[in-house]
Amino acid sequence: MSLCVDVHTKSRYRLVHSDQSGAWELADKGTHGSQKEYKVSSFEQRLISEIEFRLERSPVEESDDDVQHDEESAAKGVAPSFDQKLKHYKVFEGMPVTFSCKVMGDPKPKVYWFKDGKQISKRSEHYRISRDADGTCYLHTAAASLDDDGNYTIMAGNPEGRVSCTGRMMVQAVNQRGRSQRSTPGHMRRPRSRSRDSGDENDNIQERHFRPHFLQAPGDLIVQEGRLCRMDCKVSGLPTPDLIWQLNGQTIRPDSAHKMLVRENGVHSLVIEPVTSRDAGIYTCIASNRAGQNSFNLELIVAAKEMHKAPSFVEKLQNTTVAEGHPVRLECRVAGVPYPQIFWKRENESFTHNTDRISMHQDNCGYLCMIIQPAMKEDAGWYTVSAKNEAGIVSSTARLDVHAQWQQPNLPKPKKVRPSTSRYAALTERGLDVKAAFFPDSSPLQPGGLVESDDL
Numbered sequence: 113m114s115l116c117v118d119v120h121t122k123s124r125y126r127l128v129h130s131d132q133s134g135a136w137e138l139a140d141k142g143t144h145g146s147q148k149e150y151k152v153s154s155f156e157q158r159l160i161s162e163i164e165f166r167l168e169r170s171p172v173e174e175s176d177d178d179v180q181h182d183e184e185s186a187a188k189g190v191a192p193s194f195d196q197k198l199k200h201y202k203v204f205e206g207m208p209v210t211f212s213c214k215v216m217g218d219p220k221p222k223v224y225w226f227k228d229g230k231q232i233s234k235r236s237e238h239y240r241i242s243r244d245a246d247g248t249c250y251l252h253t254a255a256a257s258l259d260d261d262g263n264y265t266i267m268a269g270n271p272e273g274r275v276s277c278t279g280r281m282m283v284q285a286v287n288q289r290g291r292s293q294r295s296t297p298g299h300m301r302r303p304r305s306r307s308r309d310s311g312d313e314n315d316n317i318q319e320r321h322f323r324p325h326f327l328q329a330p331g332d333l334i335v336q337e338g339r340l341c342r343m344d345c346k347v348s349g350l351p352t353p354d355l356i357w358q359l360n361g362q363t364i365r366p367d368s369a370h371k372m373l374v375r376e377n378g379v380h381s382l383v384i385e386p387v388t389s390r391d392a393g394i395y396t397c398i399a400s401n402r403a404g405q406n407s408f409n410l411e412l413i414v415a416a417k418e419m420h421k422a423p424s425f426v427e428k429l430q431n432t433t434v435a436e437g438h439p440v441r442l443e444c445r446v447a448g449v450p451y452p453q454i455f456w457k458r459e460n461e462s463f464t465h466n467t468d469r470i471s472m473h474q475d476n477c478g479y480l481c482m483i484i485q486p487a488m489k490e491d492a493g494w495y496t497v498s499a500k501n502e503a504g505i506v507s508s509t510a511r512l513d514v515h516a517q518w519q520q521p522n523l524p525k526p527k528k529v530r531p532s533t534s535r536y537a538a539l540t541e542r543g544l545d546v547k548a549a550f551f552p553d554s555s556p557l558q559p560g561g562l563v564e565s566d567d568l
Contacts, residue, residue: 158380160263160278160363162373163229165383168274191272195247198266198279200224203256205286209262211279221268225251255345256283280324324349324399324406328379332410337417338340340385343410345397346378353399353406357382389414422504423448426478429497429510435517439485442495444508446478454500456482459493470472487514 114393203209215221225232225241232251234241240252267276328346335341347353350535357364357372364382366372371383384391392414398407424514427445427499434440446452456463456472466472474480484491492514498507 131290158372158374159376160265160280161371162375162381163226163263163265164267164276165371165373167226167229167265167276189270189272190216190218192221192268192270192275194268194275194277197277198264199510200280200282202282202284204284205258206255208252208254209256209260209281210253211266211281212248212279214246214248215266215268215334216247216268216288217268217272219270220247221270223249224267224269226265226267227260229265240346241289255283258283258285320350321401321403322348322350323404324353324401326397326399326406326408328409329397330406332413334413334415335387336415338386340383341387341391341412342384343382343395343397344379345381345408347380347399347406349399349401349403349406351401353401355380355397355399356400358396359391361396364369385413387412419449420501420503421447423452423499423501423506425499425506425508428508429514431511433513433515434487436489436514437486437517439483440487440491440512441481441483441510442510443479443481444497446480446497446499448499448503449500450501451478452501452505455498455500457496457498458491484512487512489514489516491516530535 141565160235191215195477198213198214201209201211215223223243225239231242232239232331238253240250240254242250242252244250251264252268253260260281263278263280265276265278267274269275279521325348327348328344328347330343330345333341333343343357345355347355355372364370364372369384371381371385373381373383375381380397382397392412394409394411396407396409398405400406423446425444425446427443429442429444432440432442446454454472454474463470464471469484469486469488471483472481473483480497482495484496492512494509494511496507496509498505
């Protein structure tokens with residue numbers, strides 16, 4: 113990580129790289145070799161990484177930029193990246209400070225600024241936010257105050273992804289600068305850290321050291337391949353312990369898939385995303401300081417990635433007709449890995465639970481059915497069953513028609529006639545007009561006419 117000093121003071125300082133902690137020191141090139149140290153420690157760098165890790169995965173308020181993203185541009189875009197990242201500044205109270213970086217991406221990324229994880233509004237009176245046409249972004253304050261001391265993060269996002277970087281601003285009070293100018297040659301001052309050399313040689317107070325002690329440590333873990341794994345621990349000790357992580361005895365180096373973070377409450381984390389089969393093994397976390405060291409072990413087991421298969425219908429719903437008052441069954445068969453969730457609805461009305469008339473059923477073989485008994489006119493309509501899992505969603509729709517039940521008309525019952533010796537009497541009791549049968553025109557028989565009848 114690069115470190116930069118404000119232009120008003122950079123002529124008095126030189127950069128010195130620490131050989132163990134990986135931090136940068138800001139040394140004052142004063143007379144007689146006196147030094148004034150400023151470090152971006154490994155602890156602070158992990159704290160910065162934690163802020164960026166959370167911001168890139170959490171929702172944010174709408175950007176103040178006049179930038180709009182549409183769906184068409186997302187299909188052929190380029191994820192945001194930093195051509196120039198933020199630098200670190202160490203300034204005195206009242207001095208102007210400008211953070212700057214250059215953001216690239218297509219479509220043009222939206223930009224968000226944060227201080228210690230809290231978003232800075234473009235309408236802020238204390239900070240001025242701007243952006244050039246070439247993608248260079250600025251955060252400027254005309255006069256730094258002690259409250260401005262902290263970590264400043266810029267996050268750029270477009271439909272292709274998010275990226276962030278952080279710069280540190282250390283603000284010293286004006287009276288510290290006055291004292292530093294009157295300091296006697298050869299005296300080393302550490303304003304932000306305690307040292308055994310900072311007191312008088314005749315001072316009888318001795319600095320106490322405490323061996324690291326883990327207050328919180330995780331147990332063995334089983335994580336599915338492709339998922340996120342986070343190992344959290346909390347350690348106490350004086351001075352503040354340094355932590356390293358090892359996998360099967362080999363020190364883990366931070367990269368795009370392995371991040372070592374520290375929260376504000378002192379919880380250290382090793383985050384692996386995504387987990388692969390190479391990440392399985394015995395993990396060791398070692399905390400050390402001047403008083404000694406302590407460690408804990410855990411085993412990470414990486415489960416094979418579950419095969420995912422989008423749901424599909426082996427048998428779809430079929431259009432059905434039923435008479436009112438009769439039971440009806442709507443059924444289908446679905447397959448998918450993992451087994452999908454099932455949702456039923458009629459038109460725009462969802463069925464969330466069974467009722468006295470309507471019940472939903474399914475078995476472990478993918479058979480689904482809805483039973484309605486008895487069917488009523490209001491049950492008619494379009495029914496949809498949907499199956500959803502992590503790989504996709506599929507639906508099937510069918511029509512249910514309910515018609516009125518057919519009723520036989522009420523006809524008069526036939527009369528029962530007692531047997532009679534007279535065929536004529538039997539016929540007349542049935543309501544037959546024998547005379548009209550033989551004489552439809554009611555005309556009398558002609559003389560000499562002959563009429564034959566089997567009934568007579």
